[in-house]
Amino acid sequence: MSVVDHRTAIAGPAKGKPNRLTKNLSSKVAAIPMILTALVVFVGCTIWTIVYSFTSSRLLPKGNFVGLDQYERLWGSSRWLISISNLMWYGVCSLVLTLVIGFTLAALLDRKIRFENTFRSIFLFPFALSFIVTGLVWQWILNPDYGLQGVVRSWGWESFSFDPLYNPDIVIFGILIAGIWQGSGLIMCIMLAGLRGIDEDIWKAARVDGIGTVKTYLVVIIPMMRPVFVTSLVLIAAGIIKLYDLVVAQTSGGPGLSSQVPAMYVYDYMFKAQNLGQGFAASTMMLLSVVIILIPYIYLQFKGTSRG
Amino acid sequence: MSKLLKSLLVGTALTCASAASATELEVTHWWTSGGEAAAVSELASAWNATGNSWVDGAIAGSGSTARPIIISRILGGDPMAVTQLNHGRQAEELIEAGLMLDLTDVAEAGKWKDVVVPPNLLDSCTVDGKIYCVPLNIHSWQWLWLSNKAFADAGVPTPANWDEFIADADALRAAGKVPLAVGAQGWQQAGAFGVMSVAVAGKDAWLAVNVDKDADMAAGPEYAKVFNAAVVARDMSKGGNVQDWNQATNMVITGAAGGQIMGDWAQGEFQIAGQKAGDEYECLPGLGVSAMLDTAGDAFYFPLNKDPEITAAQKELAALMMSPEVQVAFNLKKGSLPVRGDIDMSSANECMQKGLEILASGNILPSGDMSLSADTQAQLEDLMAEFWSSDAMSSADAQERFADIIDSAD
Structure with a gap:
């Protein structure tokens, strides 16, 4: 981990312009699980819920859309x-x-x-x-x-x-x-x-x-x-x-x-x-x-x- | 690490060993009031007597509290072995999704088709010709329970029908009684309304609305009479301030209330309180107006399970529940009617005999659970909860909204 950090720290200024993607790479890698959780669990489920609110699902979710009914x-x-x-x-x-x-x-x-x-x-x-x-x-x-x-x-x-x-x-x-x-x-x-x-x-x-x-x-x-x-x-x-x-x-x-x-x-x-x-x-x-x-x-x- | 592994292995070995000798089946249900608990222990002891073991999973609260828990466990992939549900449309989608065990072979071996009376009980367990549930008992809503003590205190004879009951309301009020006990929960209020509509509007109008979903009939003059009767009942129920149905029944038992419209499960409470039909309380099927019973009831469903041993035990329990001995023992405690027409119920009390007679005469209705979806029932319960809780809603407004709900029902 620290090796990656070290290299980016040196490579960054050498190029003149720091690459925003590789800056603090280790902390970004560490954040991936959280980002995925946020995207899949929160955003994904929210979108799923909104989509299915336009269906006539009863006990189980079904994909028959009924518009704004x-x-x-x-x-x-x-x-x-x-x-x-x-x-x-x-x-x-x-x-x-x-x-x-x-x-x-x-x-x-x-x-x-x-x-x-x-x-x-x-x-x-x-x-x-x-x-x-x-x-x-x-x-x-x-x-x-x-x-x-x-x-x-x-x-x-x-x-x-x-x-x-x-x-x-x-x-x-x-x-x-x-x-x-x-x-x-x-x-x-x-x-x-x-x-x-x-x-x-x-x-x-x-x-x-x-x-x-x-x-x-x-x-x-x-x-x-x-x-x-x-x-x-x-x-x-x-x-x-x-x-x-x-x-x-x-x-x-x-x-x-x-x-x-x-x-x-x-x-x-x-x-x-x-x-x-x-x-x-x-x-x-x-x-x-x-x-x-x-x-x-x-x-x-x-x-x-x-x-x- | 190895220690943990070892203890895990030992644990698994132990479970395997115990599973080999007796199968544990977890049974979820919502029978928690006194009479209900007594009845369910009959089932449990019958099952334990076969050498297996009954793991009780009672869920407190009424069916509307328990059902979401039960259904979400089945959908969530953690099914119990056996569960109570009301047969009808509640489990429709679960069966279609293939989450329930097919019991057709058990039913054929036990000749259920020949012994179950009325046959529509088994029909509502049947999807595409396969049987998915065991009807356990018949419950009907159409009963008016009257406290002899309350009427004696008010100085009037116990009425013999709904109209006499209304006429006695003032006398009951004067004696400091609540004429009609109604628990302030939507399902009880909607149930009482349903009973009044059969009695007041008649069978044909009721069938047109509940089975054919005829919105014109629901908005018509027959049902206007029902809503007027409901307004009278609403006035009679003022001052009750109870929530649960058994608290309301208790008001009848103690004589604090004149009567209660409640299904025959109320009988179990009278029994626990040591009261006898004809002595301390009276029962009027169909409000004493039209002797007509619906055939709702409890059924047991067996969610599909991967373990073949559990599947075998599930089928064994299904057969046991239908056996004549269990049917008699269970239904006597529960105060409900048995689903078999071929067993001896002579030990049943006066009210149950009345119910058996009506069943035998064929004056039966399909239950609300069979004809209306859970969604429609929830809307009706919402409407009734609003209607009963305050005088703000007139009978005409309520009827208009009732007709809307029937119109959109599926």
């Missing part, structure tokens, strides 16, 4: 539309609230408070639990007979009513509560790391200029933390799209269809309904939404490097 049926299905609207509500609320809560907690911890380590662990702890456990915990907390509502009623407030998981209109917010409880600790940690990366001198300069603490955060610090925000954004967005186990554990899509999400639609139609074509069409739509999120991310990243 699966997509027409998908967008005509009320279950899919409910899933999409749930995901939008969950997505927007979870994105905003997780960022706000995460940043606020991080800013509070950053004020050199006592027991910072303890608080940090407490806030981060929910992230160590799986979605299934989180879902089950909150299913009990939100259970009207045994959970929060039951406790408050037993204190004497008989008319108190809080049963989001049993009310079709607001069930998605019951799931949102659990999602935020689980996810905001991680965002807090990332934000805290970002805040710790800010030079002390900035704070001193702001103080000299007489700018208040809150204003310094909003006007100076947050714009400086753009990469941290981009990272958090992508992490939260990925979590939103793949929302599945939390719903399964809390409501399994009910009451009725009111807390269905796209990932459940994909699973149910691929395996329970034995209709691969329909499941593939739905998962292709999910891929499309991921791509829509990824493009701004790549754009932001690219802009960042070209400037720096």
Whole structure:
């Protein structure tokens, strides 16, 4: 290995212009398995899925193409539309609230408070639990007979009513509560790391200029933390799209269809309904939404490097 | 290295040795409620008594949870030796792909064609003249289970048909009961709807919609009556807040609910609870309106296996499942009807006798699993889950979407 390296290192400059293909040959050879995996497993399977979403495959993939039929049926299905609207509500609320809560907690911890380590662990702890456990915990907390509502009623407030998981209109917010409880600790940690990366001198300069603490955060610090925000954004967005186990554990899509999400639609139609074509069409739509999120991310990243 | 090799060799030798004396067959199924587990242990002990060994692979949850797991194992090249599925169209494509063991020789040796009643059970195991599954029992959806205690508490006599039941709903409410227990899962709601449609719209309309996929009939006045009945049932089921079917059955057992529309597998639960038909509970086939049963049921499929020893054992088990002794023992525990017409079921209880009578009289329907594809059933379940969960959907809206689904069914 090192021999190859050595030779290219000498041969490169001798030719005057380094050959881009043979530069760092050993590391390129080492990367081949990963590149192949990425191409075959990720790209290959993605393309396969998209191609078969245009077929009428049932239990087994079959090559009889039916054009856009699966997509027409998908967008005509009320279950899919409910899933999409749930995901939008969950997505927007979870994105905003997780960022706000995460940043606020991080800013509070950053004020050199006592027991910072303890608080940090407490806030981060929910992230160590799986979605299934989180879902089950909150299913009990939100259970009207045994959970929060039951406790408050037993204190004497008989008319108190809080049963989001049993009310079709607001069930998605019951799931949102659990999602935020689980996810905001991680965002807090990332934000805290970002805040710790800010030079002390900035704070001193702001103080000299007489700018208040809150204003310094909003006007100076947050714009400086753009990469941290981009990272958090992508992490939260990925979590939103793949929302599945939390719903399964809390409501399994009910009451009725009111807390269905796209990932459940994909699973149910691929395996329970034995209709691969329909499941593939739905998962292709999910891929499309991921791509829509990824493009701004790549754009932001690219802009960042070209400037720096 | 050599140590590892040695232990591997020893391991293989041991497996070979044990395989020679008794064949282990892994059996996957989704029978996990009390009555079901009791029934499956009858099968297991009958198989163990032959000197072989039954490796139980119960998958918790209902069939809709278990089926994807079972099918993905077969497709993934890691088939179990034996698996439960509902006969009908679920395994259609697996058989066409050549993944199932052909049992025709076992069936011919056991003269299944002569003993299986009704014959459509065996037809739905048959593809291109070859038999691929063993029908084990007959289950029918068309039963209304009523709690005598609940009606006594409400001060009214136990009704004898669906209309009387509706009339008693207010009295049950006044006594703090939920009139109709329905588990909030799509398959239960779709099942209850199917039962109501046979009873309300009649056999011909039901056949036109479910077998001929006649969308005009589904949008027509007969089915409008069914949807109106479903709205009434939806009101009666409010306040239930249970998910699993056996929890709903338990409400009937304890008298917290007046009744439940559920298949005859519910009977196993009454039995486990020590209740007797006619004393603590009543059963009305066809909602007491039309004594008509569908002939769904459980069947066992034997995925194709390379090992000839396992194949031989698979065939042995297939023959055992059809034997009269196993049929009687299993079905008494399960609360289902046997697939053989030639065995003595006099020890069966009142409800099963009613069912046997209806079977003998030939008032039978094909099951939903036989006539509708899994895809269509999933769409119907989605529709029913949405319909039952809130008052937002009117009967007319639901009927329109129902007709759309039937129209696109294949």
